[in-house]
Amino acid sequence: MTSKPIRIHRSWARYRWRMLVLIGLVCAVFAAAVVGVAAIVAASRQAIDDSTAGNQAGRPFVVQTGAGLARTLDATDGFEPIAESLGTIASGSRLVDGTVRVTKSPQLPVATLLDGRRAEQPAEVLVTLATASTLAVHIGDDVEVAAADQHAVSYRVVGVVVDPADRTAQGAILNDADLEPSAVAVWASDHDPASLKTVRTALERRTASYQTLDSALETSDERLPDAIADLKYVPWVLMAVASCVLLGLLLALLPVARGDVAGLQAAGMTARAASSPIVICVAASVLVGHVLGVVGVQASLALARDPLSAAIGQYWLVVPVPWTTTILSLAVVAAGIVVVPHVVAVAEIGQTWRSRRSPKVASGPIYSALALLVGVLVMGAASLGTLSVPPSQVTLAAPLGAVLVAGGLPAFMRRALASRKSRAATRVIDLRLSHGVHGAVTFACIVIAAASSHSAQVSQDSSAFESSTRAEAPSGSxxxxxxxxxxxxxxxxxxxxxxxxxxxxxxxxxxxxxxxxxxxxxxxxxxxxxxxxxxxxxxxxxxxxxxxxxxxxxxxxxxxxxxxxxxxxxxxxxxxxxxxxxxxxxxxxxxxxxxxxxxxxxxxxxxxxxxxxxxxxxxxxxxxxxxxxxxxxxxxxxxxxxxxxxxxxxxxxxxxxxxxxxxxxDSAYQRDRVVAAGQAMAAGVLASVILILAAAVVALAHRRTMRVLIDIGTPSRPRVGMALRWAAFPALSILATLPIIVAAAQVAGVGSFADSGYWWAVPPATLLLASVVMPALLLRVPPRLGE
Incomplete structure (x- = not known):
């Protein structure tokens, strides 16, 4: 009994191996892209964290002060001095300028040790990786170090260190038990400096400052190279794109799978037994593709770790696995596998339900009329608020009014499209088609009204404030x-x-x-x-x-x-x-x-x-x-x-x-505009996906209807006209919301709508493109009735 399902799994996988390879390849590519970018960002952030910990010698607190407090800290247990000055390091005829750091404790873990050991004797020195490479010195060689306008002194190299955040740093680290406190500006400590009265007084007088290691690590993103900082949010964008592409691919291949299920059912299998092998094979393809993509990109990054980190001036000790992104991306593709079969089920249920339900011209006309009326009243009150000087706070309610109006428009747009004179049968089909996407169109109009008006308002407000207020700090400083x-x-x-x-x-x-x-x-x-x-x-x-x-x-x-x-x-x-x-x-x-x-x-x-x-x-x-x-x-x-x-x-x-x-x-105002633009794009993609999915469900539910129209000899022109009228419903509803968006942004904003930019138009444009796709979904019918 157990061999039969296995043979079906294997047989179907051999029969549809190209489809499974395509699904696995798409999942592998997107998993590699998402996890790869996240791993690069994580590796760069880890390098900065390692650098920060090395600068503080792994201590939880660090105090920065002048000479006045230095002797007090030197006489207090638990404070380790770290002096630094500019100097030179030379070997033979080669010489480099760099930083010379001096510590009292031989084993103080300043910087990251790559090779050798820490300096324990006054005649020993650690050199950075860049210095060792430039001077061509190795452990056991002698170098001459001159620090702070002092004479050069010969030292023996006993170790090589690196700053993971700056692999090009030139310098040396010395050990001096007689280090003068007045030469020290930074003190690493295991104790909270604020618990000392003298330090607390210096902090209040701004003659000293201190920082915890935890707070320094929390701000590590501020030290990310510009090229890496631009990638921080790319994994989430790629994940959204991947989910849309995967859903689209599975929906495109769905008719093939449905045909195979129908064939297995014709051979005497139940619907569940027939679909189970197909779902399992597709899920296995998705899972294997995802795992191969993650493993492949992590292995590639591990092999290319040194040249990649060198390209941005860092030294990556490891390339960590971004587990959060990896698990979340797997959850997204798993959700796609679960959603698509339900789309088919909803389509079948919807077909049966629509066959038993008489069509209506409008869905919830009372609620739509109420929303439209309240929205118009809110917009009117907000417009009146602009007449006062300064404008009343009621103007901020304009976007809410725009959302209400946008939510009520589709029902009346559907009524207007349905009121044309046509054959009763054609009119019934048109009503059923538009009724199937009515909820998605209403949702889309509400989303774009909210997102677009918000984006336009943020852009014009930030532009107005930016032009009237000096910057927080000079640009580029x-x-x-x-x-x-x-x-x-x-x-x-x-x-x-x-x-x-x-x-x-x-x-x-x-x-x-x-x-x-x-x-x-x-x-x-x-x-x-x-x-x-x-x-x-x-x-x-x-x-x-x-x-x-x-x-x-x-x-x-x-x-x-x-x-x-x-x-x-x-x-x-x-x-x-x-x-x-x-x-x-x-x-x-x-x-x-x-x-x-x-x-x-x-x-x-x-x-x-x-x-x-x-x-x-x-x-x-x-x-x-x-x-x-x-x-x-x-x-x-x-x-x-x-x-x-x-x-x-x-x-x-x-x-x-x-x-x-x-x-x-970017300035704070520019960041506000970027965030608003990102929200507008996300809203446009979300609403478009919802609209296309709803259209796909309606198209699946009306496959038999379109097939019958072909079989009875209906010309292509009426069928194309039917599809175009179906797509006109969301398109016209979206176009009708555009003046509402402009009016809401103009009323609620403090600037001119001319400063609103163009990102506010992205959601409507995206939805119009989605509307263009809808006729193709409806006109694509099976080659014969029953498939």
């Missing part, structure tokens, strides 16, 4: 807040060595008792008129506009400038307002104004006012340098990919506790 003075100098030298030309550095003042802040003179005047020193107590109209930071920080210039410079949005009449706050208080102690010239790069996340390093000016405000600097690399975005990756690694190493803002990518 890298902002680091804040670095110790020595580390800031090292970073700017590295920046210029790698080809950078424009940078600014500002000294952060020591805020022991008071904090100096800058704002607009109008805010100072409003506070004076209301006899208050609390800036939160004045109306919002008094706050300056056109800037992200209405009350910003004050810093000291590290270069010679003739006069103070400030955020242009804060300058009024050549002056800015100055507020002095007692440390920890939200109420100012004094207010003043000071003359200032516009600074093009100031404002936003950068300081709002830069004072000259003139002792008289600093004494006037009671300021003194705090030992840390804010550094902004203005043309960071113009550097090459490897140079940017190297500098990001330098920042993570020199300033582990610093706050970093990378403005080389």
């Amino acid at each position: 890298l902002l680091i807040d804040a670095l110790p003075d020595d580390a800031a100098g090292t970073l700017t030298r590295r920046f210029t060595d790698l080809g950078g030309e424009q940078f600014d550095a500002y000294e952060v003042p020591l805020e022991t008792d008071t904090q100096l802040r800058v704002t607009s003179p109008d805010l100072i005047r409003c506070m004076s008129e209301r006899h208050t020193l609390d800036p939160d107590a004045v109306p919002a109209e008094c706050l300056p506009t056109g800037t992200y930071s209405t009350i910003n920080t004050v810093v000291i210039s590290t270069t010679s400038i003739p006069a103070p410079s400030a955020d242009p949005a804060l300058i009024q009449g050549g002056e800015v307002g100055v507020l002095t706050f007692p440390t920890g208080s939200r109420t100012a102690s004094t207010t003043n104004t000071v003359a200032a010239s516009p600074g093009d790069t100031l404002g936003g996340h950068l300081p709002g006012l830069v004072l000259p390093a003139d002792p008289d000016v600093l004494d006037q405000y009671g300021l003194q340098p705090g030992g840390t600097q804010i550094v902004v690399l203005l043309d960071f975005g113009s550097l090459g990919e490897q140079a940017k990756a190297s500098l990001r690694s330098d920042v993570a190493r020199l300033g582990p506790g610093a706050q970093v803002m990378d403005s080389t990518g």
Whole structure:
């Protein structure tokens, strides 16, 4: 009894092997693409995580401070110093510039050890992989290292290390038990630094900063190379495309499988016994294809690990398997196998149900009319809200009104199409066809009305705000807040060595008792008129506009400038307002104004006012340098990919506790537009798939009807006309929603619809293309009745 099913499985697999190979090949290709891209992103992210852990020597906390706190930390148990400076490494006639790091503990796991061992003696050194390659040195060779303007000293190479995030990094790691604390800016610790009062005080005064390893790992995506960062969401897009292609392929091959099932049933098998071997073979083909695709791409990536990582300047220790993506992609294809047989069942049930049910001109006319009426009222109320100054919040309800109108339109569009004069039989068939896709068309209209109006509104709002507000930071810049003075100098030298030309550095003042802040003179005047020193107590109209930071920080210039410079949005009449706050208080102690010239790069996340390093000016405000600097690399975005990756690694190493803002990518407004565009595309694909699936079900249910029309000699022209009228129902319904979308975006948005871009039109265009496919589904009939 058990041999018969096996013979059927094998016989059918041999008979339809081409179909099974095609299904398996499609699954293998998409599984390889989805999992492969996800594995590349995961490998790059893992390299950055390994680099971050190596920079912190695997310790959960790292403190960054100047010389003032160094001796306290040196005398405290649990704090390991890691000093760094620029230097040279030489072997014979070959010499490279690089970073020289010095530790006290011989076994402190700084960087990732590739070969050899850690330096244990003062005469031993670790060199980076790039340095060993450039100098052509191996373990046991001697090199000369000169650090921080010191004389070169000979060391024996005992190991080779690498920064996984920057394989091109040149440098060496030394061990010095007598390391001077004043030369150290970074301290790795197993203890929470905030538990020490001295460190907590330094943190409050902004003379020190600290970071946990967990928080550093959470921000690893910010250090991804640009080429990899662009791939983060590609697996999900590919997965959506793969699911649509697989569903389409299975639906296209479904008539073949149905014919085989009918043949087995004619031979005396039950429907379940006849379909079981086919479903199992298709499922096995899908599963085998998916597994082969995943295994193949993982093996290929493992073999190509070194050249792939070298292309983006990283060193991948492993290529991890992205289990979440792998399992989810398998679940998607498994869902496809489950869905397609149900499509057939629904088609058969639908055919029987429609044969027993008299057609109606409209589906749920009362509900459709109610939705249309409420939608029109909401749109009207929202339009009236635009007449007030400023516009009323009721204008935000316009998209809701558009959704209601879009949901009610298809029923009336179907009624209008059904009201034409034609033969009763033709009219009955038209009604049944349109009734079958009515729900899908209504769903599609609702989805595109919501997605398109949202996309258009986000685009025009972000364009309006972007044009009226200064950027958070100069485009293409890298902002680091804040670095110790020595580390800031090292970073700017590295920046210029790698080809950078424009940078600014500002000294952060020591805020022991008071904090100096800058704002607009109008805010100072409003506070004076209301006899208050609390800036939160004045109306919002008094706050300056056109800037992200209405009350910003004050810093000291590290270069010679003739006069103070400030955020242009804060300058009024050549002056800015100055507020002095007692440390920890939200109420100012004094207010003043000071003359200032516009600074093009100031404002936003950068300081709002830069004072000259003139002792008289600093004494006037009671300021003194705090030992840390804010550094902004203005043309960071113009550097090459490897140079940017190297500098990001330098920042993570020199300033582990610093706050970093990378403005080389899209701005927040651009990201909003990209997200809205992605949502519009996803909505268009979703609605199109639903519409095509519904059309496929209706076409399957009416195969016999179309076959009968051919057998009785009906010319092709009436059948084509019937298919075109069927496709006209969703097409005209979609076109009718376009003015509703435009009106909703114009009413709810703050800008002009001309700034809405073109992504809002993608969902309607996608659905119109889906409508074009519908006639082909209906006109494709079996060669003879009964199949």
